[in-house]
Amino acid sequence: MHPFAYFEPTTLDETVALLARHGRTADLMAGGTDLLVEIKEQIRRPAAVINLKKIPGLADLTCDAATGLRIGALVTVRTIETSAEVQKLYPALAQAARDIGSIQIRTRATIAGNVCRASPSADTLPPLIAYGGRIEMVGPSGPRSIALESFFTGPGKTALADGEIVTALVLPPQPEQAGSDYIKHGRRKAMELATVGVAVALRRDGGVCRDVRIVLGAVAPTPIRARAAEVLLEGSTPDETTIAAAGCAARGESRPISNVRASADYRRAMVDVLTRRAVAAAWERTR
Amino acid sequence: MTAPITTVAMPVTITINGEARDLAVAPFRTLLDVLRNEAGLTGTKKGCDVGDCGACTVLLDGEPVNACLVLAVEVDGRAVTTIEGIAPEPDRLHPLQESFMALGASQCGFCTPGIIVMAKALLDRNPDPTEDEIRFGLAGNICRCTGYTKIVEAIRATARQMAAAGQPRE
Ligand code: FES
Ligand code: FES
Numbered sequence: 001m002h003p004f005a006y007f008e009p010t011t012l013d014e015t016v017a018l019l020a021r022h023g024r025t026a027d028l029m030a031g032g033t034d035l036l037v038e039i040k041e042q043i044r045r046p047a048a049v050i051n052l053k054k055i056p057g058l059a060d061l062t063c064d065a066a067t068g069l070r071i072g073a074l075v076t077v078r079t080i081e082t083s084a085e086v087q088k089l090y091p092a093l094a095q096a097a098r099d100i101g102s103i104q105i106r107t108r109a110t111i112a113g114n115v116c117r118a119s120p121s122a123d124t125l126p127p128l129i130a131y132g133g134r135i136e137m138v139g140p141s142g143p144r145s146i147a148l149e150s151f152f153t154g155p156g157k158t159a160l161a162d163g164e165i166v167t168a169l170v171l172p173p174q175p176e177q178a179g180s181d182y183i184k185h186g187r188r189k190a191m192e193l194a195t196v197g198v199a200v201a202l203r204r205d206g207g208v209c210r211d212v213r214i215v216l217g218a219v220a221p222t223p224i225r226a227r228a229a230e231v232l233l234e235g236s237t238p239d240e241t242t243i244a245a246a247g248c249a250a251r252g253e254s255r256p257i258s259n260v261r262a263s264a265d266y267r268r269a270m271v272d273v274l275t276r277r278a279v280a281a282a283w284e285r286t287r
Numbered sequence: 288m289t290a291p292i293t294t295v296a297m298p299v300t301i302t303i304n305g306e307a308r309d310l311a312v313a314p315f316r317t318l319l320d321v322l323r324n325e326a327g328l329t330g331t332k333k334g335c336d337v338g339d340c341g342a343c344t345v346l347l348d349g350e351p352v353n354a355c356l357v358l359a360v361e362v363d364g365r366a367v368t369t370i371e372g373i374a375p376e377p378d379r380l381h382p383l384q385e386s387f388m389a390l391g392a393s394q395c396g397f398c399t400p401g402i403i404v405m406a407k408a409l410l411d412r413n414p415d416p417t418e419d420e421i422r423f424g425l426a427g428n429i430c431r432c433t434g435y436t437k438i439v440e441a442i443r444a445t446a447r448q449m450a451a452a453g454q455p456r457e
Contacts, residue, residue: 001316001317004315005314006294006314006315006360032356032357032358032361037337037338039315040336040337041337051358053361101338101427102426102427102428104352104353104427107350107352108353108357190426190427191426
């Protein structure tokens with residue numbers, strides 16, 4: 001690795017000041033599982049690395065039915081994967097966490113890092129958006145928070161401004177009779193980037209589903225909502241015909257590219273299949 | 288304000304296999320390089336150096352990590368266990384090491400330290416894993432030789448033996 005200066009700030013204020021001082025020549029490090037690879041492969045050559053791990057409170061996780069889920073910026077993917085509360089209340093997120101890399105990687109990697117990296121195929125993004133998540137940041141002009149849905153602006157690009165640091169991801173409490181699912185499709189079961197990822201969150205209202213959110217990963221420059229598919233399901237009974245129509249609509253809304261992992265046509269076909277399966281599984285979980 | 292720690296070597300104390308070691312390391316050196324070079328422990332292997340192969344797996348405060356993706360300076364004050372440190376006493380091997388030898392689960396041996404350390408982490412958490420759980424747990428450890436079948440068998444055999452012996456999993 002090329003030499004860099006190294007900082008271990010112990011407060012957010014100090015971190016913001018460090019970022020202001022070093023500007024774009026500094027990189028923030030949470031888990032480091034992407035950053036260190038990019039430095040080794042000379043994709044990045046930061047003059048300074050600012051390790052966030054010594055800032056108290058950033059590794060806090062709270063998850064409960066009444067207040068929702070709060071994921072501090074240093075909470076690891078493995079912590080989310082293995083939390084019994086997250087598995088119960090936000091199963092699509094726990095599943096997406098389990099689908100990332102290896103146990104060794106997940107032990108270090110953070111959810112916030114996965115978000116900031118903004119890879120179109122990142123597994124945690126579709127469920128975080130489907131659950132209506134928000135992202136909290138702090139910068140020179142103070143704290144702010146925005147919906148995760150509008151955080152991603154392109155591959156590797158986000159609404160995070162220069163000098164800002166992500167502090168937490170916040171998911172609202174789950175409604176009564178909520179159901180959700182995340183399905184990842186790849187060429188193999190593990191250590192793989194998603195070819196297509198589909199997250200669904202909805203709730204049951206008698207015999208129909210409400211508040212349907214369907215988020216597609218790896219089929220556009222950012223994760224996208226399949227809004228036409230959502231509209232088809234909203235207020236309907238998700239029987240076979242409706243689910244098939246939703247799958248078809250989601251397929252039409254995806255804008256995949258062809259690359260080494262899959263062709264655009266194949267990805268579209270898988271959006272259809274996975275949307276149908278994820279909707280059916282989410283509905284099943286509302287019982 | 289934290290003193291800007293520069294690119295020069297900084298003193299760290301890392302407990303490696305139970306022994307506190309005072310080392311001076313530059314911030315851009317990985318735990319893997321420091322274990323192999325400064326600490327002289329070459330059992331931990333460098334395969335890919337980017338988190339893909341698992342040959343560098345060590346336990347950091349008991350949890351498995353890729354030592355190639357950890358900065359040595361981050362480990363100041365923490366405990367690292369490598370393949371050299373998993374045997375219960377100097378002249379005895381860990382049951383996993385015995386099973387790997389007895390069942391031919393190691394061929395060239397390059398992946399073996401990482402796999403045994405990962406397998407220990409798995410058994411520490413789940414003393415009686417199914418084949419699926421073992422394969423899921425070893426997803427980040429690549430072996431070019433064995434085809435994995437004997438590795439899975441050796442881990443299952445170890446789990447059975449340890450259960451039969453009622454041994455604490457050291
Ligand atoms: S050397 Fe660290 S994972 Fe390959
Ligand atoms: S025994 Fe040769 S790589 Fe596994």
